[in-house]
Amino acid sequence: MRTHRWRKSSYSAQGANCLYVSAPDGATIRLRESDEPETILTTTPTTLSALIRSAKEGQLDHLGAA
Template sequence: MTTPDNWQKSSYSGGSDGNNCLELASTPTTLHLRESDHPATTLTTTRTPLANLLEGIRTGDLGVGR
């Protein structure tokens, strides 16, 4: 699987050119996340699992230890 070339830097990264940020790229069916200082390592997922993870983080209910 190839990853897209249209990476976007997180808005929380500030305006600097530093490499301390999360980057996101998407295709019609997948989402790709990477840390800018380690771009060779990419997490690939789809919208639903990522949305579920973020909701679990927000609510504090990740189902750990059940």
């Protein structure tokens, strides 16, 4: 198994619920959460950028509604 260099998000506090990011080749971004490090999401920089932009613009706010 290949080892990735993971970086913890600067927005993550100390302790649990930390987001880690790895971008080994610049074309693929891997994300994992500290409570389940074996679960890794894979995406591209373009797709991740679109997700972040949508969240910042409030386009995903309805997903949190009960």
